[in-house]
Amino acid sequence: MSEQPVLLPYADPAFVADPHPLYRQLREEGPVRRVVAAGALEAWLVTRYDDALAALSDARLSSDVRDASDARLLRQLPEAERESLLSNMLRSDPPDHTRLRRLVSQAFTARRVAAMRPRIQTLTDRLLDALAPAGRADLVADFALPLPVTVISELLGVPVDDRHDFQHWTDRLIRRGVRAPDPAVVDEAWRHMRAYVTGLIREKRAEPGDDLLSGLVTARDEEQRLSEDELVAMVFLLLAAGYITTVNLIGGGIAALLTHPGQLDLLRSDPALLPGAVEEFLRYDGPVSPGIARFAREDVEIAGVRVPRGATVLIGSAVADRDPARFPDPDRLDITRRDNAHLAFGHGIHYCLGAPLARLEGEIAIGTALRRLPGLALAVRPEEIDWRPGGLRGPESLPVTFVPGG
Template sequence: MDNLAGREFHADPHPFYAQWRREGPVREVQLASGAVVWLITRYDDARQALTDPRFSKQGRNKGHPSDTIERALSRHMLAVDPPDHTRLRRLVSAAFTARRIEALRPRIAEITSSLLDFMAEQSGPFDLIDAFAFPLPIQVICELLGIPAEDRDSFRRWSNIIVGGVAYQADFPGAAQAMVAYIRGLLAARRSDPGDDLLSGLIEVRDSEDRLDEDELISMVFLLLIAGHETTVNLIGNGAALLLTERDRWERLRADPGLLPTAIEEFLRYESPVETATFRITSEPVTIGGQNLPAYAPVVIGLLSANRDEARFPDPDELRLDRPQNPHLAFGHGIHYCLGAPLARLEAQIAFGALIERFPGLRLAGPASELTWRPGLLLRGLFTLPVTTGPE
């Protein structure tokens, strides 16, 4: 049985996915935890699974976990099926509006400019992840929610543990408990002193007599904090690495900034910041990709693999900054399509546009072959991205 915990797989999973798409597109694989799941690797099958209600987020358990911490972290819309999902999505969408996102544009540009000023002061190589790709989205999401920016390092530590998989298993309970306690405190503060931030909006939003309860609020803030910065960190980091490892890409984007929107979509497809969708469970026997899955089978949908599917994308292993048709699945598909996709795209457009304009000579500070990817199957991102702005 194929094992997804191997070092070679994490270093470059694309050859593995390509082979599996050819030889067994829906197959049983073993995770780092030892659990065995069904992995879906082809685009059409992935798209089907993302919309088919038989691939459930809850499986047998349609109730709520009894553990206090687990319950507080699993009541968000990404973890439930309709009708709970429909209700939660409606309430959150009422507060997380396109107008609120677009209003962030000047502030995102201001934060970006400040970070670039700091980078300009560096006399030697520095890590673009630490200096730019991480602080931009975490500061944006903290300000959007009304969370003090000085707490962002704590969030990064908790987030790394929570999404880090088996490597951080021993630290998970403490990180989860700390994050839940912190969010409870924030909610209490906003109830007594509401502001113009998203957190206050989530507390106050209602549809007739319906509103989010305490666990739902904690869970939604948790989801927005994790998803609202982790994916954008990877989008900026992965995209910058793709541009800098093939210098002609950087120069082409510099010469034609109008390519930026399509380039960002290609970054999302080619090196998707989310490698797999969150777990599903079959609610009944399902046939997909020619494979019969039993009821209550755990399923992982390979977004990274689907986005390199030869049957859907011409020359999928070629990064094309001007790829005209790009219906990638980086933000998912169907009812669970990422609510924060417009914010991620906005941050990426501002970030890459300003970075290329401010530092046209930016380059890698070491061999591309030494770049290493973070372990885990959920997210796809680099540990570090050493760069320099100094003379060659």
């Protein structure tokens, strides 16, 4: 493939607000397109649904960034802690991935997640109790963010009062945009995060509780089922991944409804549509965009295109989820859509472990907000919504107004 790579223009506010016109163009031009993604990194973007689905289960495509030929990818990680950060299950392949995932999978089974519904509902109601009398709010800062942070903190056994600190460090570790992240900023954030996580582990060793973090410490100390670096990396991954995409799902889902009043009215009139609506939010404008990175272990042919060994393959889940060959009228938000096998949570062995929890939080948060905030409307024009640039997609803030209530 000889054409020049296409720049994903994160410096352009119009693209950040709505990347889908460019995604559509790339998908129409070919099944695999060379692009320059966040941080000025070149990648091979898989644009169509069937090819993306196959790529997500292709063992020739590694999750381990050490298989990438572009050394800049490793340099984006804190120099002193690269091995530790690379020890998490998101960036590992079998057999390590299988072992690590098994350690935490029981905490996220459908039955265990369903048992969390009353607690999540209580937390949701408390947040809305606090903001409802004002008649206006930022539904990200005041609602979509603190809810999943509290849920994952309680599941892990982490003090909720610490959330502002680990949110701040996490944001500096994962934020991507036009330029590569400043190594000094990344290193400093990881030093703080590592010190925080090791302190939590030390506390759980001294006084274990009935929580996921205590169970992981036991698996490390008594059962030798993971190393100390793997333990630190696992806690960081669960803290960060346990809330970021859910924040984007809740904020992005509400934003989608407020900019599609017919769909909002339909959902208000029939709350039974809520589970399907959440799936449609994930398909229509999911929390990961343009997709999921893998690294070619060898020369790989994808949809007739040769991708060289070491190349970064960006499996465009957000691009594929609007493929008209898979989804009729894909650019239309339709909360009644039935056949909705989107790729927002991935596919295969790396399918998002927290998907059941994210779905439940999304359903409860969005449904309760619609019920308890009458007259809910944007306080800014749709084009003035501030969206996160690069990689993780969702509104940075969502100013709204509503009828004040008790």
